[in-house]
């Protein structure tokens with residue numbers, strides 16, 4: 001098994017190569033279908049004047065959408081310097097540079113300010129060590145934690161698991177990042193043990209979208 005440093009370097013390098021594609025796709029088509037679902041879940045709860053942390057922010061599209069809807073500020077963390085650069089450029093051209101900050105770092109270790117909304121959009125599936133990442137999100141998340149993971153549930157579960165095994169076989173041979181299907185029941189329990197309740201969940205073709213919330217009395 002590779003060292004944690006090697007894994008984070010590999011993720012950073014691989015997503016550096018994708019940064020332009022992510023940014024162009026967002027500029028052409030906006031958020032992906034699954035991200036739009038999560039955005040709707042969050043907007044239903046209310047984003048006005050809320051502070052946001054976007055873990056594995058990529059090119060920053062999700063943060064920008066929340067800022068457009070009145071979020072007070074957004075902080076993004078990503079292992080890919082090129083993604084962080086692209087996110088910085090996106091908030092600049094969108095006119096939100098005073099309300100957003102993006103930084104290179106490991107979301108599992110970064111120091112995060114307490115924030116109303118924490119997003120983990122298609123990030124857990126790229127990273128082996130989900131526990132500290134989710135713990136960091138829970139510790140920072142005052143009211144909402146929203147995340148998107150592969151559709152490892154229901155009828156899609158076995159085709160997905162087999163597909164991921166096949167893909168990982170080739171990814172490993174090519175020295176590329178691996179994909180992870182982390183145990184959804186343990187993720188759920190971890191959030192529930194911290195006072196969060198699953199508020200909404202919905203599947204898209206490839207992804208599962210979850211929003212957890214916690215009431216004011218149990219917030220840190």
Ligand SMILES: C[S@@+](CC[C@H](N)C(=O)[O-])C[C@H]1O[C@@H](n2cnc3c(N)ncnc32)[C@H](O)[C@@H]1O
Nearest residue numbers: 015056057058078079080106107121123126127
């Ligand atoms: C599939 S992309 C999703 C990007 C963005 N959230 C979106 O939906 O457009 C995964 C992103 O997570 C980042 N990432 C993966 N593991 C991470 C970690 N432990 N800490 C910070 N960023 C991470 C990658 O660098 C990449 O930019």
